[in-house]
Amino acid sequence: MSQRAGDAAASERALPDEQHPQPPELRMHKGPWYWIGWVAVWLFLVAIVAGAAFLGVVGTRPLPYLPVTAEKIPPTHPIALSWSGQSSVAVGTADGGVKATAGSQAQRPTASIAKVITVLVVASVHPLAVGSDGASITMGAADVAQIGAVESAGGVALPVSRGQVWTQRQMLDGILLVSANNLANSYAIWAFGSMRAYHDAAMNWLAAQGLKNTVVGSDACGLDPATRSTPSDLFALGTKLMADPGLRDIVSQQHATGPGGLALDNTNALIGQDGFIGIKTGTMSVAGYCLLFANKLQVDGQTVLVIGVVLNEPSDPARFQAAQALVAFMKNNIVPTDVVAGQTFGYVTDLDGHAVPIVAASGIPGVRMRDQIVTVRLTVTRLDMPVADGTPVGTVTVVGTTVPLVVGSAIPSGDLGWRLEHLHELIW
Numbered sequence: 001m002s003q004r005a006g007d008a009a010a011s012e013r014a015l016p017d018e019q020h021p022q023p024p025e026l027r028m029h030k031g032p033w034y035w036i037g038w039v040a041v042w043l044f045l046v047a048i049v050a051g052a053a054f055l056g057v058v059g060t061r062p063l064p065y066l067p068v069t070a071e072k073i074p075p076t077h078p079i080a081l082s083w084s085g086q087s088s089v090a091v092g093t094a095d096g097g098v099k100a101t102a103g104s105q106a107q108r109p110t111a112s113i114a115k116v117i118t119v120l121v122v123a124s125v126h127p128l129a130v131g132s133d134g135a136s137i138t139m140g141a142a143d144v145a146q147i148g149a150v151e152s153a154g155g156v157a158l159p160v161s162r163g164q165v166w167t168q169r170q171m172l173d174g175i176l177l178v179s180a181n182n183l184a185n186s187y188a189i190w191a192f193g194s195m196r197a198y199h200d201a202a203m204n205w206l207a208a209q210g211l212k213n214t215v216v217g218s219d220a221c222g223l224d225p226a227t228r229s230t231p232s233d234l235f236a237l238g239t240k241l242m243a244d245p246g247l248r249d250i251v252s253q254q255h256a257t258g259p260g261g262l263a264l265d266n267t268n269a270l271i272g273q274d275g276f277i278g279i280k281t282g283t284m285s286v287a288g289y290c291l292l293f294a295n296k297l298q299v300d301g302q303t304v305l306v307i308g309v310v311l312n313e314p315s316d317p318a319r320f321q322a323a324q325a326l327v328a329f330m331k332n333n334i335v336p337t338d339v340v341a342g343q344t345f346g347y348v349t350d351l352d353g354h355a356v357p358i359v360a361a362s363g364i365p366g367v368r369m370r371d372q373i374v375t376v377r378l379t380v381t382r383l384d385m386p387v388a389d390g391t392p393v394g395t396v397t398v399v400g401t402t403v404p405l406v407v408g409s410a411i412p413s414g415d416l417g418w419r420l421e422h423l424h425e426l427i428w
Contacts, residue, residue: 134168
């Protein structure tokens with residue numbers, strides 16, 4: 001090819017497009033629909049991105065708090081003690097204290113209930129185990145002389161002779177069942193060496209027990225009306241005696257046997273009937289007919305030890321009737337604790353308005369007095385989701401025992417579908 005022909009070919013290749021238009025079939029017509037399509041694609045992509053972002057925001061927004069509400073426990077109102085007459089009384093439980101009183105609660109002569117003080121004070125230095133005979137106590141001339149002194153004062157005495165041997169248990173049987181005044185004095189002197197030493201030991205022991213309204217007179221048997229106490233102090237003394245296994249075993253007997261087969265019968269006609277298991281009678285003109293009693297009361301399958309005091313009744317039957325009335329009063333005022341495992345004490349309200357129970361994690365067995373309330377305490381007022389089964393939310397307390405309150409079943413978080421249907425309930 002010549003130089004000129006090559007240059008012409010090169011010049012032709014260098015011509016702009018407008019000098020060499022494309023064939024009609026290769027041209028793209030960029031009309032309105034072209035641009036509308038591109039806008040639609042872009043809007044679709046933006047919608048996808050925005051939707052994903054919106055779902056991400058919705059899926060991570062905090063859910064509403066779930067309110068926690070305690071159930072109101074209706075109170076069990078106590079039944080009042082209705083009492084009339086001249087007597088002074090107090091009644092309660094061994095582990096709960098005095099629950100009701102009636103009549104004068106001032107000091108008065110104790111009569112033979114004083115012997116409860118005597119045996120408790122001696123037990124502080126010479127305890128007697130259940131089933132044991134204890135020490136051997138030999139009667140001397142002074143013990144024989146006690147018989148005449150007691151009988152001249154109008155008291156009950158059991159026969160003793162010089163050189164006669166009584167076991168400690170037999171002495172206690174005679175003192176607490178028969179109410180032998182001579183044995184009570186002899187027992188105190190045997191333990192402490194003299195009546196004066198016993199008196200000092202008794203007053204010190206009473207002070208140590210916080211029994212400031214009880215005083216001991218010149219003897220250990222209660223014939224001296226200077227031995228005085230109050231119903232509440234005597235209640236405490238009865239509780240202490242029943243806490244001593246050896247003494248409790250003795251006062252629950254109807255009959256026992258002394259030296260030589262001597263019959264020792266309980267002066268308390270209620271022993272062995274309707275749950276009565278003690279404790280001590282007392283009778284004197286200035287004190288009236290008195291009784292310190294213990295009763296094993298059965299309530300809802302539970303045993304409750306009731307302690308009661310009856311002072312200044314006009315007759316022997318009257319004091320026993322009074323004791324029975326006090327036990328009936330206690331039975332009417334003792335109810336189950338009302339806390340069992342799984343019992344509902346409140347609710348958590350879930351997102352759909354359903355009440356999920358709050359339940360006791362375990363039960364509190366036993367019984368309570370009507371005036372002992374069941375207390376429900378919440379430690380939280382709201383919960384975040386999800387809530388696990390068994391989440392602790394508070395406590396329930398009765399008769400001094402506390403157990404946890406927990407959520408009864410799991411509450412899951414609301415899923416994305418729920419969130420989209422309840423946008424107005426999310427925390428924004």
